[in-house]
Amino acid sequence: MTPHPISLERSPTALTVKPAGERLDASVAEAFVDACSAELEDTRHLRIDLADIRLLDSAGIGALARLYRQLGDGGRLSLANARAEVRTVLEITRLDRVFTIEPADGAGG
């Protein structure tokens, strides 16, 4: 499977990943996990920039959960720039209790 295109930004404290495209759904979720997993190394704080994501489905949510598990004990996963409708899905599925939801334009890190 071809990894899903992502852009990366590394800081001393976090790895920020921005998925390409407008959808994090069942058609790309597995490839997105593969692309991110290849970059995690010893990352403890993974930030995912959802600014361009218009639709997040259950497979996309499952991908986020899988990445969080890969960070291991003490790992942190933050979601940045999520649109209101994506936030609603995170609230319905209670992911907002597990991940850090940064405010729009949050600096994070």
Add this chain to the structure above:
Amino acid sequence: MRHTLSLDLPPALDSLAALGTQLRPFLESHYGTVPACYEVELAAVELFSNVVRHNTPATAVRLSCHCWARAVVLTLRDDGFAFDMSAHCPAEPPDPLQEGGRGIWLIHALGDRFGYRRSHDRNVHTFIKRITEPATTRPRGNAAPRNSARH
């Protein structure tokens, strides 16, 4: 008055992009930009994904979206194995860190009614959502989507 969009989608997850490209503009052309349009699109994505994975249809999945003044009715028809998704809803919300198994629960959570029947050797899934919010922007008119919209 009812407005209908019908899409015949190849039974593969790659069809999700085409579904979104056509369904959301159709919904927003009738109701404006309201959260319900996103929720209906998401339910359609979950329905279609589950049909492809569990019913494994051999031919195109027919998605019909009927927009009424106060409700949206989605119907998916497929020729796959009989599988009643509506009867497999977890009683409790899935564990937030569970990797799978929340799609059907999400469909139930997003809608007001979710049903299933078997008709002429095809699965027929029906999802209904009431539209209660006022539009946040003006509807963009009734421009017909490219794929067999009937007004």
